[in-house]
Amino acid sequence: MLSFGSFKTRDCQGHSRRSFLKASAALPFAAGLAGLDPQVLAAEAPKAKSVMLVWLIGGPSHLDLFDPKPKAPDLYRGPFAAINTRTPGLRVTELLPRLANLSNKFSVVRTNINYNGGHREAGSIGMTGYSATDGGEGGGGGPPGYQPHFGSILARHRARHRLEADSIDLPGFISLARGPIGDGVGPNFGYGGGTWGKGHDPFMFNCAEDGKVSIPELNLLEGLTKNRLASRRDVLAKLDALRRRADQRDFAKWNAVYKRAYNLISSIDANRVFDLSQEKSATRDAYGHTSLGQSALLGRRLVEAGVPFVQVNWSQYVEVLFPNKDYGWDTHSDNFGLMADWHGPLLDRTLSALLEDLDQRGLLETTLVCCMGEFGRTPRINNIGSRDHWPHCYFSVWAGGGIQPGRVIGESDPNGEHPATDPVTPAMVGTTILELAGATSATRAELQVLQDGGHVIDGLV
Amino acid sequence: MTGSFSFRTVLIAFSLGLVAVATPSTRAAGPQRVTRDGQLKFSPVFIDGGRKLVFSAHNQPNRVSIIQLDLATGKQSLHYPIGSDSQFDIAFSRDRKVECFARSGGPRQLSLVIRNRVTNKDVVFDPPGAQRSTVRTPRFTPDGKRIVMTMNAPGGQQIVSLNLQGKDVRSLTASNGINGWPDISPDGKTIVFSSSRNGALDLWLMDADGDNQRPLIQSARRDIYPSWSPDGRRIAFTSARDGNQEVYIVDRDGTNLRRVTEHPERDSFPVWHPDGRRLLTISERRGRFDFYLWDVTAP
Numbered sequence: 001m002l003s004f005g006s007f008k009t010r011d012c013q014g015h016s017r018r019s020f021l022k023a024s025a026a027l028p029f030a031a032g033l034a035g036l037d038p039q040v041l042a043a044e045a046p047k048a049k050s051v052m053l054v055w056l057i058g059g060p061s062h063l064d065l066f067d068p069k070p071k072a073p074d075l076y077r078g079p080f081a082a083i084n085t086r087t088p089g090l091r092v093t094e095l096l097p098r099l100a101n102l103s104n105k106f107s108v109v110r111t112n113i114n115y116n117g118g119h120r121e122a123g124s125i126g127m128t129g130y131s132a133t134d135g136g137e138g139g140g141g142g143p144p145g146y147q148p149h150f151g152s153i154l155a156r157h158r159a160r161h162r163l164e165a166d167s168i169d170l171p172g173f174i175s176l177a178r179g180p181i182g183d184g185v186g187p188n189f190g191y192g193g194g195t196w197g198k199g200h201d202p203f204m205f206n207c208a209e210d211g212k213v214s215i216p217e218l219n220l221l222e223g224l225t226k227n228r229l230a231s232r233r234d235v236l237a238k239l240d241a242l243r244r245r246a247d248q249r250d251f252a253k254w255n256a257v258y259k260r261a262y263n264l265i266s267s268i269d270a271n272r273v274f275d276l277s278q279e280k281s282a283t284r285d286a287y288g289h290t291s292l293g294q295s296a297l298l299g300r301r302l303v304e305a306g307v308p309f310v311q312v313n314w315s316q317y318v319e320v321l322f323p324n325k326d327y328g329w330d331t332h333s334d335n336f337g338l339m340a341d342w343h344g345p346l347l348d349r350t351l352s353a354l355l356e357d358l359d360q361r362g363l364l365e366t367t368l369v370c371c372m373g374e375f376g377r378t379p380r381i382n383n384i385g386s387r388d389h390w391p392h393c394y395f396s397v398w399a400g401g402g403i404q405p406g407r408v409i410g411e412s413d414p415n416g417e418h419p420a421t422d423p424v425t426p427a428m429v430g431t432t433i434l435e436l437a438g439a440t441s442a443t444r445a446e447l448q449v450l451q452d453g454g455h456v457i458d459g460l461v
Numbered sequence: 462m463t464g465s466f467s468f469r470t471v472l473i474a475f476s477l478g479l480v481a482v483a484t485p486s487t488r489a490a491g492p493q494r495v496t497r498d499g500q501l502k503f504s505p506v507f508i509d510g511g512r513k514l515v516f517s518a519h520n521q522p523n524r525v526s527i528i529q530l531d532l533a534t535g536k537q538s539l540h541y542p543i544g545s546d547s548q549f550d551i552a553f554s555r556d557r558k559v560e561c562f563a564r565s566g567g568p569r570q571l572s573l574v575i576r577n578r579v580t581n582k583d584v585v586f587d588p589p590g591a592q593r594s595t596v597r598t599p600r601f602t603p604d605g606k607r608i609v610m611t612m613n614a615p616g617g618q619q620i621v622s623l624n625l626q627g628k629d630v631r632s633l634t635a636s637n638g639i640n641g642w643p644d645i646s647p648d649g650k651t652i653v654f655s656s657s658r659n660g661a662l663d664l665w666l667m668d669a670d671g672d673n674q675r676p677l678i679q680s681a682r683r684d685i686y687p688s689w690s691p692d693g694r695r696i697a698f699t700s701a702r703d704g705n706q707e708v709y710i711v712d713r714d715g716t717n718l719r720r721v722t723e724h725p726e727r728d729s730f731p732v733w734h735p736d737g738r739r740l741l742t743i744s745e746r747r748g749r750f751d752f753y754l755w756d757v758t759a760p
Binding site: 074094208284285293321322324325326327334340341342345382384385386 | 499593617729
């Protein structure tokens with residue numbers, strides 16, 4: 001069950017006003033809800049009714065996962081053996097035996113590129129398609145300097161062209177993490193609405209390893225103590241101030257936000273989505289009892305409930321072992337030990353469970369799964385026996401929702417340093433996702449997004 | 462088991478029939494499950510004659526802590542007061558006067574903390590390489606005078622030893638590739654470790670001073686986390702040679718390989734109980750990670 005702080009949102013007596021108010025307070029960060037057109041339009045079903053972006057924040061090593069180079073020199077290849085898969089021409093490392101056995105369900109792109117070697121900038125570019133126009137995270141910019149996140153675009157599109165399967169209770173873009181994703185310095189600015197504003201940000205939930213779901217943004221209401229919640233006037237005043245501060249331009253959008261908040265809290269169906277205890281224990285076990293595993297399971301439930309775009313984040317922060325960080329993929333230190341013990345096996349278990357579960361439920365055909373990070377890691381092992389950032393060539397994994405499975409798209413050079421075939425840009429990633437999810441070129445033109453340099457990735461669809 | 466060997470051929474589905482391995486197994490009737498918390502945990506060490514376990518665990522979303530488990534009561538407690546850093550890979554000198562562990566500290570690197578429990582003083586060893594350098598898997602020599610561990614090096618990782626003042630650092634390996642996971646024989650004369658110098662991670666032996674490096678056992682997949690038995694005759698280790706991470710035992714001369722675990726999920730981090738008759742593993746079962754004790758009395 002979804003818990004809003006200490007308040008349960010569903011019981012036999014219905015729903016508490018406090019819960020509703022707290023959830024409403026969190027919804028300024030909900031995605032794609034603003035600008036709802038009351039006239040819902042019918043639309044032809046796209047190949048991907050929903051999208052799941054499994055975001056490996058921190059930069060996973062392509063050589064140690066999906067692009068092994070066993071013939072590369074010692075200083076490049078790493079210690080992990082390359083193993084065969086069901087896909088001709090695709091070998092992965094020994095860290096991914098389950099995925100190797102499922103490779104007929106997905107395709108791998110080996111020539112992704114990014115334009116920046118910093119986590120925050122590259123992450124924002126990877127999720128929006130383009131560099132910031134205002135200097136970005138490192139240059140004094142802000143979220144409006146980025147184009148909207150692919151999920152924000154799809155949520156806005158579906159709000160206007162709703163599919164029959166789309167949820168009427170749940171937000172159109174949900175991101176699963178313990179808080180805004182980023183690095184130790186700050187969040188990724190490209191996490192949400194970007195130029196469209198906060199009204200198009202994702203609604204964020206956290207799913208812990210025990211399956212408990214919460215809303216990280218509850219601390220928005222600074223100074224709103226539990227005692228003061230007893231005063232309706234105080235609460236409303238706080239909410240009103242928050243509303244004005246966040247977006248003074250369009251109060252109609254806020255009305256829609258409140259309406260969706262009410263729907264979320266009052267809908268038994270919506271609440272049920274967040275109750276992982278309704279799953280068979282074997283299913284929960286298959287995903288693994290980690291935050292990533294249970295988040296991926298929650299993501300599947302959200303897709304099942306008709307959420308158009310779900311981003312499952314590996315962690316909140318990119319950093320691995322540094323204080324107060326939570327084991328992202330930024331393996332500057334001890335890359336090989338961490339990959340062997342932690343990152344490789346956990347990814348192998350959770351991603352393979354997700355693909356199998358979606359497939360067995362008949363959802364994979366209509367759910368596009370894309371798994372990637374903001375960049376790869378240096379093919380050449382660094383001076384401290386590990387790997388650093390590498391935006392010049394990395395991988396992405398694609399499945400379902402119109403993807404042709406069992407393919408290897410592109411080829412990297414012998415040491416995995418650069419694409420040997422045409423590179424796949426972030427804009428191409430976004431265009432492919434949106435095209436398959438029904439936000440066609442006409443829609444993108446109308447919304448003025450993903451106009452430059454983007455086309456569907458050749459051979460993937 | 463107990464006593465008999467059964468030979469089984471494990472066909473690795475995901476290697477599409479290209480690799481088939483026949484490995485004898487030395488399997489007990491069933492392991493004893495030691496914990497039920499399911500937390501991600503690693504690097505266990507027995508202390509107090511096997512009455513307690515000390516290990517590293519992801520017991521919070523953003524931190525790794527060192528936990529002590531009383532095996533009689535099942536009670537778990539923090540081994541050190543919790544701080545802002547992560548602490549893991551603890552080791553103890555035989556006389557228990559000195560402990561050491563890896564710590565992710567403020568300078569964004571993994572340091573080795575050598576903690577004297579008698580004087581309550583710490584010596585902190587920062588490996589070379591400025592930011593983000595690494596120490597892992599420290600082990601005390603049986604005489605308690607030195608520590609052997611993995612440390613970063615240009616282009617790979619090497620095994621070094623140093624004294625309890627964090628000085629006199631001696632390189633024991635200097636090969637290409639990754640060298641790591643050292644464990645020292647009970648008599649202190651030999652070190653077993655894993656090395657990728659020939660491609661895959663294989664088990665190697667060397668004399669305590671780094672001389673006479675020779676392969677112990679090889680496979681096409683990774684062999685890591687070797688652990689020397691208390692009698693010095695056997696070495697337990699984690700291997701993916703059958704396609705999945707399982708725990709094996711091999712005699713110190715590289716013969717008599719047998720498999721301890723056999724499960725579709727992961728088994729790793731083997732360490733010997735001080736009685737030499739049981740082996741502790743961290744095994745993933747139904748997506749959770751717990752300690753299991755295996756009877757390995759078979760020859």
